[in-house]
Amino acid sequence: MTEKQAATAALSPAEVDRRIIAAFLDSEDPALDALVPGLDEADIRRRAAAIGLTRELVRDARVAGVVRLAMRACIRCDSPFLSVGPQNRLCRRCNR
Ligand SMILES: [Zn+2]
Numbered sequence: 001m002t003e004k005q006a007a008t009a010a011l012s013p014a015e016v017d018r019r020i021i022a023a024f025l026d027s028e029d030p031a032l033d034a035l036v037p038g039l040d041e042a043d044i045r046r047r048a049a050a051i052g053l054t055r056e057l058v059r060d061a062r063v064a065g066v067v068r069l070a071m072r073a074c075i076r077c078d079s080p081f082l083s084v085g086p087q088n089r090l091c092r093r094c095n096r
Pocket residue numbers: 074075076077078079090091092093094095
């Protein structure tokens with residue numbers, strides 16, 4: 001395990017995703033380098049893209065005012081997915 005992987009492993013995957021979502025909601029130009037120990041800006045942008053955190057979702061969440069965007073567990077398959085609100089409980093795969 002590299003030093004970089006060891007630092008990231010100190011945070012749970014859920015906490016890493018929570019920090020990434022919060023940072024993008026918080027700022028148009030978030031400081032990503034110090035956000036998650038061991039992950040650089042490119043790693044974080046890749047992870048944001050992987051969970052489906054798009055500019056559109058971030059913009060809509062800001063317009064709505066109340067932030068409901070969060071990683072939630074799918075009620076059918078239990079996988080974590082980017083949910084747009086408490087009512088959105090099925091991941092994209094199960095929602096088809
Ligand atoms: Zn599912």
